[in-house]
Amino acid sequence: MESIRRKVFGIDNGVLLLLAIFAFVFVFPIIDNEYMHNVFVTTAYSTVLISIFSIIRRNNKLLSLMVIISIIANIISIFAQQKIVMLAVFIISAITFIIVAIILIKDIAASKNVDITVVIHAICGYLVIGIIGVLLNTLLLSYNPGAISISDGNDRFSSLIYYSFITLTTIGYGEIIPLSVPARSVSILMGVLGQIYLTVIIAMIVSKYMTGKKQTN
Numbered sequence: 219m220e221s222i223r224r225k226v227f228g229i230d231n232g233v234l235l236l237l238a239i240f241a242f243v244f245v246f247p248i249i250d251n252e253y254m255h256n257v258f259v260t261t262a263y264s265t266v267l268i269s270i271f272s273i274i275r276r277n278n279k280l281l282s283l284m285v286i287i288s289i290i291a292n293i294i295s296i297f298a299q300q301k302i303v304m305l306a307v308f309i310i311s312a313i314t315f316i317i318v319a320i321i322l323i324k325d326i327a328a329s330k331n332v333d334i335t336v337v338i339h340a341i342c343g344y345l346v347i348g349i350i351g352v353l354l355n356t357l358l359l360s361y362n363p364g365a366i367s368i369s370d371g372n373d374r375f376s377s378l379i380y381y382s383f384i385t386l387t388t389i390g391y392g393e394i395i396p397l398s399v400p401a402r403s404v405s406i407l408m409g410v411l412g413q414i415y416l417t418v419i420i421a422m423i424v425s426k427y428m429t430g431k432k433q434t435n
Contacts, residue, residue: 232338233397238262239345243383247376258301264292266349267311272320273325273339281321284314305360312353319346332427340419344386347415351382351408358401365398386412 242262267289271282291307303412322343329336355378358365368377381394396402 232273232335232401234343235266235269235273235342236338236345238266239342239349242266243345243348243379247379260292261296264289267292267314270314273318273321278321281317282316284310284317288314289295301360305357308353308357308360309385312350312357315346315353319350322346323415323419326422329426331430332423336423336426341425343419344412344415347408347411348383348386351386352379352405354404354408355382355401358404363399364400365396365401366397367397382408385409 242259242265266425267285270285288307288311291303291310295303322339326336326339326343352375355366356375359374359378361367366378366381368374368381377394384390384394385405388409396405
């Protein structure tokens, strides 16, 4: 497919998205300095949004528009910390990432052979679902600060990234738990989505790999 095979500056489009997500999920939480922390989270998140352009089909105007709106909203949120603004930012971003996850899954399903590009897109899809969990849990906390048991001494957003991905992988160490009914529903949703994604995508990849191997023989 055009979107899954496209390259940007000679680099596969999926690699750009994967690197951006990796920085946001794994590098951002370890930054302790408050000023650098705020700068980096904004930069890392905006980079993830910008990198989404690399996987967008030329005729997908809806996702292009959503990404642009998300980037603008993210920048506005730096200067406007009102609750309604933050709520709008996370809702728009959540919808954007849901569309991205659907596109990645459709691209994987439409690919004829299994190669490194397909594998990278599969990893990106899984991590994108985790980011959706981060956004949903952030929305819950903006509405109800006691929805999830996060200590006031810890950075809330870093803790939400940790909690969302631990829930997605169904590891669940138990030091952060959902307290409200909506938070528990989101927790169940993320755990189920994570397992369904792995089951379906692995089945797709194995099936395509076996089919390609038979054709080669």
